[in-house]
Amino acid sequence: MPTKSKFELKLGAATREAFGRAVVELGRVNPNVVVCDADLSKSTMTSYFAKEFPDRFFECGIAEANMTAIGAGLAMAGKLPFVSSFSCFAMNKGFEQLRTTVAYPGVNVKVVGTHSGISIGEDGPSQMSIEDIGLACSLPGLTVVSPADEVAMKAIIHLSAGHPHPMFIRAGRIKAPVIYTQDQKFEIGKAIEVVPGSDVTVIAHGLLVAEAIRAQEALDAEGISVRVIDMHTIKPLDEAAIERAARETGAIVVAEEHLTETGLGVRVAQAAAKSRPVPMEFAGIDNTYAESGTPDELLDKYGLRATNITAAIRRVLARK
Template sequence: MPAKTKFEIKLGAATREAFGRTLVELGRENKDIVVCDADLSKSTMTTYFAKEFPDRFVSVGIAEADMVGIGAGLAYAGKIPFVSSFSAFVMNKGFEQLRVSVAYPNLNVKVVGTHSGISIGEDGPSQMSVEEISLACSLPGFVVIAPADENSCKALIREATAHVGPVFVRTGRPKCPIVYGADQKFEIGKAIQVADGKDVTVIANGLLVAQALLAADTLDAEGISVRVIDMHTAKPLDRDAIRKAAAETGAIVVAEEHLVDGGLGVRVAQVVAETVPVPMEFVGIQNTYAESGQPEELLEKYGLVAVDVAAAVRKVVARKR
């Protein structure tokens, strides 16, 4: 077997930056796209769209509930609204409106949360969104996406736009390690195997995909062969990829920058339980709020880096035997 190419961290653009740039391209292609933002356009990067299409940019002020409702009204009238803010604000303050005004009538509203997870860093827990995958997945009909890097974010924002129906996309603040080339194809609900292996599978999303790839290299040297799957769509899940991973590798670790309660891990575990039950371990935030600090420090302190993924893999492999 030829030696694997080692994964190296090379930083690309932040996923929020990829979102902002892609939104401008989409705005040029489709006159029905309207963007709403709640006084954070310079952070969510919808400012690029606002500059080029001022008539199709709606400033709603610091009023996320109203913003989601306005998005719903635009969608009722046939527009394709993007409503954007920090994940913590659009999801939590807009949740009632996402439920009753968007999900319930199944409207074509695109919700993009930025500054997700604890990697927002210095701003601290009030701005950190660590529960929105759980909340978004609880909305019937919603598609929920958490891209791993710049290129996947660009492609998945396009997929989200082409999809008719409500979508939530989770993006982050910091520059993001590059996982994919620009030509990689993405499809909603179709996971991507980014590394093959036979002993165990790590299913990850967002920043944890790169960490899982790093962990896989470490473990390979220890004789543990790790499959890594980027489950960029948390809903609908790629059940086939999960079932195959369980059947072929016999153990699964799920890794995410999110509370372990209600996140991707819980959702994957449900499919594993329904298909091929195998031992599982979970890497995520454990029943707490984080704190201020630099993103790298926080990810390390709260157990969301490669060494944590590797430790979970060793644990699950031991349980397998």
């Protein structure tokens, strides 16, 4: 029985914008919150924090390796640092510091990578971050979160202050469709079943959650019941939600704006392999670097749309 969608999916703020606003709110209630940025504050939106709390904002210049370890030093002396840059630079240029000064000693630094995925658009592949989830998840002790919309990002930033572990939080450049109402409850490490369903499950994070909902709506009209799960926390993974999805729907599609070979998909597959193996398909970036273009053109060309998810669903259902 087709049901009417409860989602309008109107464009809201970009998740980087939501981060910039939320970290200011957090700074007002928590005097230990400090922010570091590497000459991108007008893009990462930490400029809001810099304006309101100039003494607690540290411009690091274009030196991400140093910035990450400065954040570690601040945290080791009692501060709650949010270290921000484009995801591409925070992760790739700060990776060794993230490993050795943050993850390995378990230092409570929050790294916020903005402009993730390929939807940064015209700037092209040197600025795109399609490896960040894989790199972040390779580090023991690091919590990895990819919020889907402004509501989720705001909630995650507020929750992060009480989460006593280092985190990588992934944000996007472009306006993101609003999925959640303000009263939605979030918990780090707990997936959200956005739409119930019984024939197949789509597990997504970030911008692709909205695309998964659109795919669900399209197939609902055909009588295919699609469960949509927002796996906002990619590490630690909500393995119970995956086991349940595998058991109850018997097929899984993972959709993400990331390389399919190292993203959420491989982690979901590993979890399902351990609990209840089922046919799986993957919608994401397939072992390639993208190019310049508008975000919409790139999401179309590189297969990150609802149509790509519905195609993956049909493939997986054929194998069920």
